[in-house]
Amino acid sequence: xxxxxxxxxxxxxxxxxxxxxxxxxxxxxxxxxxxxxxxxxxxxxxxxxxxxxxxxxxxxxxxxxxxxxxxxxxxxxxxxxxxxxxxxxxxxxxxxxxxxxxxxxxxxxxxxxxxxxxxxxxxxxxxxxxxxxxxxxxxxxxxxxxxxxxxxxxxxxxxxxxxxxxxxxxxxxxxxxxxxxxxxxxxxxxxxxxxxxxxxxxxxxxxxxxxxxxxxxxxxxxxxxxxxxxxxxxxxxxxxxxxxxxxxxxxxxxxxxxxxxxxxxxxxxxxxxxxxxxxxxxxxxxxxxxxxxxxxxxxxxxxxxxxxxxxxxxxxxxxxxxxxxxxxxxxxxxxxxxxxxxxxxxxxxxxxxxxxxxxxxxxxxxxxxxxxxxxxxxxxxxxxxxxxxxxxxxxxxxxxxxxxxxxxxxxxxxxxxxxxxxxxxxxxxxxxxxxxxxxxxxxxxxxxxxxxxxxxxxxxxxxxxxxxxxxxxxxxxxxxxxxxxxxxxxxxxxxxxxxxxxxxxxxxxxxxxxxxxxxxxxxxxxxxxxxxxxxxxxxxxxxxxxxxxxxxxxxxxxxxxxxxxxxxxxxxxxxxxxxxxxxxxxxxxxxxxxxxxxxxxxxxxxxxxxxxxxxxxxxxxxxxxxxxxxxxxxxxxxxxxxx
Numbered sequence: 001x002x003x004x005x006x007x008x009x010x011x012x013x014x015x016x017x018x019x020x021x022x023x024x025x026x027x028x029x030x031x032x033x034x035x036x037x038x039x040x041x042x043x044x045x046x047x048x049x050x051x052x053x054x055x056x057x058x059x060x061x062x063x064x065x066x067x068x069x070x071x072x073x074x075x076x077x078x079x080x081x082x083x084x085x086x087x088x089x090x091x092x093x094x095x096x097x098x099x100x101x102x103x104x105x106x107x108x109x110x111x112x113x114x115x116x117x118x119x120x121x122x123x124x125x126x127x128x129x130x131x132x133x134x135x136x137x138x139x140x141x142x143x144x145x146x147x148x149x150x151x152x153x154x155x156x157x158x159x160x161x162x163x164x165x166x167x168x169x170x171x172x173x174x175x176x177x178x179x180x181x182x183x184x185x186x187x188x189x190x191x192x193x194x195x196x197x198x199x200x201x202x203x204x205x206x207x208x209x210x211x212x213x214x215x216x217x218x219x220x221x222x223x224x225x226x227x228x229x230x231x232x233x234x235x236x237x238x239x240x241x242x243x244x245x246x247x248x249x250x251x252x253x254x255x256x257x258x259x260x261x262x263x264x265x266x267x268x269x270x271x272x273x274x275x276x277x278x279x280x281x282x283x284x285x286x287x288x289x290x291x292x293x294x295x296x297x298x299x300x301x302x303x304x305x306x307x308x309x310x311x312x313x314x315x316x317x318x319x320x321x322x323x324x325x326x327x328x329x330x331x332x333x334x335x336x337x338x339x340x341x342x343x344x345x346x347x348x349x350x351x352x353x354x355x356x357x358x359x360x361x362x363x364x365x366x367x368x369x370x371x372x373x374x375x376x377x378x379x380x381x382x383x384x385x386x387x388x389x390x391x392x393x394x395x396x397x398x399x400x401x402x403x404x405x406x407x408x409x410x411x412x413x414x415x416x417x418x419x420x421x422x423x424x425x426x427x428x429x430x431x432x433x434x435x436x437x438x439x440x441x442x443x444x445x446x447x448x449x450x451x452x453x454x455x456x457x458x459x460x461x462x463x464x465x466x467x468x469x470x471x472x473x474x475x476x477x478x479x480x481x482x483x484x485x486x487x488x489x490x491x492x493x494x495x496x497x498x499x500x501x502x503x504x505x506x507x508x509x510x511x512x513x514x515x516x517x518x519x520x521x522x523x524x525x526x527x528x529x530x531x532x533x534x535x536x537x538x539x540x541x542x543x544x545x546x547x548x549x550x551x552x553x554x555x556x557x558x559x560x561x562x563x564x565x566x567x568x569x570x571x572x573x574x575x576x577x578x579x580x581x582x583x584x585x586x587x588x589x590x591x592x593x594x595x596x597x598x599x600x601x602x603x604x605x606x607x608x609x610x611x612x613x614x615x616x617x618x619x620x621x622x623x624x625x626x627x628x629x630x631x632x633x634x635x636x637x638x639x640x641x642x643x
Contacts, residue, residue, distance in 0.1 A: 021047045025311060025348075026302045045308045139378035140341040140385065141326050146395070147388040147459060148333045149564040149615070157469055157571040164567075164621060171332055171560070174610040175282050183247050196255050198263045204249035205270035211242030212277045212552060215603060219546025246274050257290070261303065262313040265294040269317050272324065279556045279609035285328055285335055292321040292338040299347065316350045319370070323377045324553070330384065331557045341381070349374065368420050369445045375415055376452045383408055383459055395463040405529070408460045416453060425450040429585065430542055438545050448547040454540040455561065458568070461533035465572060468530055472575055531581040534572055537565040538582065541589045544596060551600055559597050559615035566590065566622040573629050587630060590623025 022045075023030035023038050030036050035046030145151075150171065158164055249271070256267035272287035295318045303310075321340055329335050350370060357363045386404055387395040394400035419425075425447065426440035441447040541562060544550075550558055569586055572578040597616050601608050 021308060021311060022302065022306070025299070042304050044304075044306065047308045139344060139381040140337075141329050141381040142385060142389055143329065143334055143337060144390040145330075145333050145384050145388045146390060146393065147384055147462075148331060149560050149567065149618075151333070152564050152567050155469070155567075155571060157574070158567070160574075161570075161621075161625060164618060167617075169610075169614065171611045171614075172282075172334070174614065175280075178280075178607070178610065181278070181280075183250070196252060198255055198259060198261075198267060201249050201252045201255055201267050202263060202270070204245045204252070205267060205274065208242055208245035208249060208274055209270060209277075211245065212274065213548065215242065216277075216546070216548060216551040216600075219551055219600070219603070260294065260297060262298065262306075262310040262317070265291050265298065265314060265317050268294060269320060273553060276324070276553045276556065277604070279604070279612060281328060281332065281556050281609075281611075284324075284556075288321055288325050288328070289336075289338045291317060292325065292340040295321060296338075296340060296343070299343075312350065315348060316370075318344075318347055319350055319374050323373060326377050326381055327554065327557055330380070331560045344378070365420075365422060365445075369423065369449075372415075372419060372423060372445075372449055373452075376449065376456065379408075379411055379415060380452070380456050380459075383456060387459070387463060395466060398467065401463040405460055405463060409457070412453065412456055412460065419446075419449065422446065423449055425453070427454070427539065429539070429583065438543070440543075444547055447543070447545060448549050450543060451540060451547070451550070454536045454543065458533050458536035458540060458565065461529050461536065462568070464526055464529040465533045465568065465578070468526065468575065468578060469571055527577065527581065530572075530578060534569065534578070534582050537568050538586055538589060541565055541593060542585060544593065546596065546600065551603075555600055555604065556609055556612055559612045559619070562593050562597070563615040563618040563622070566593070566619050566626075570622045570626055573626055579629070586626060590619055590626070593619050594623075 019030035019032070020036050020039060022042075023036060028038060030038060039046035153165060153168065249267075253267065253271065256264040256271075258264075268287050268291035272284045272291060275281075275284035275287060295314055298306075298314050299318065318340065321338070322344055325338060325340060329337070351367065355363070356366050385393075386408065387393050387401065394404050416425075422443050423446045424442060427450065428440055430439050438447050441450060544558070544562065566589065569582065569589070573582055573586065594616065597612070597619070601612065601616075
């Protein structure tokens, strides 16, 4: 499809602007002069097109525009499909052996549905949003979606693993019950007692985050650090200024709450980042929301003394809040929304003009990486919303999800195809000799983006896996079906043996559209898509390394995501037809995760997060159950499988 955005959402950032940046951000008429009349009257700098001041950023931006256009068309097709389904008696998309309505009940009844029956209350600024929860113009991840680890753990397929549930404590209750961070009574930096400026606050926070980055540096190769080095880094955080700078910043933070400008918003966001590093998700969430609220205010009412630098800064803070808020909401689905995602389609993407690094090349690479992270988070939000939104998600509707999965996977490939060469990555199985070495990427940024890609792919294809599991749970006879034996359910010994490791086969030809609801997918095609989900889960685990962003910011979220992937693999490996699709590397997954996650906890020091400890425990138990399945010793020993 050509790079035409005429029918998609209106976000024309690459064309020559006729309105200056300030007038466009304030949504007022601009006369196009240099400087324009409005900027002259308010004594502001008048700039044009500063967010696209580097042509080299066009690659990511144009790719994002193409993705938005495709998703906009998908929205229209999905709406048409739903209307057609409601008015007709068309056959299900999946074959009878897979698409059983009784099977769907296994995911939507009982304790799982009880987690999501509370009405969702949220502030919605526009009437059209009230009429369409799945509006794709804004990439909003709603609360109470059903793709978190806590939702997966409620699948009926884990009834045979009572210890996984009986010993489980709600993530929120775990984190809520944690003691407050202890602070020192003495002033650590008395020379700044009388200085209540924002500059002092932002300086303390910058130095605290700098110390945090030193604690988490050099972990990408994944090899375990010696115990002495782990203790040294943990001590460095606590005693060699990191926490000390942060505590000093907290004592002056009232200034950031009182002031209304871009530096104040930056202070609040930096506090959220350090709480994320400390594995304090509820506190991080609180300051993300505070920073987001300040951003919304400044974007709604541009201050008279606002400069071009202020505008660039507030945009970057806006998009940073958007990413981090969505990440936390993906892990803890009942968190309240700040409202920042509801206007994201109207906020220009950040450009390369903002000073972030010393050299022009570093600035450019940083900006392109930021754009890649934004576009991936937007796609992830739409995936979660279209497939797993409470009440409207298509993951349990066999008339809707095959077309949506096909289109979303296409968007994912589009995103990957427009990545700059420095961030390109391969999606291959790591060689056994590689051990802790990271392969298939050129840079650390590429390694982190590959993790995002694999997360997205596994969530996109999960509905197929859920249908197979629900059919077996409903007693459909999937394992003994004559078609199953000859049509691919025997895994590597059937037609599926020719499916490559990274194959994705949705079973639709080039003329298929998401509104086609009378498609029949064969068992072979359904299992090929299950394989895509399982491969992505396992690759996501095996390719995990100590990327800077993962260890510094995502150390709380990463273990929850990995525990969810292990649970998906555990549920699948107990079904013979699915077990045959899983590569033998599954037996390495648990130990690989344990080494990384436990090591990161030691490096970051005490106190550890109880919900992270619980996720590590789930990974350890899941690994034990998986080994029981593969060694034929199910039910043996304490904590065995209970049939």
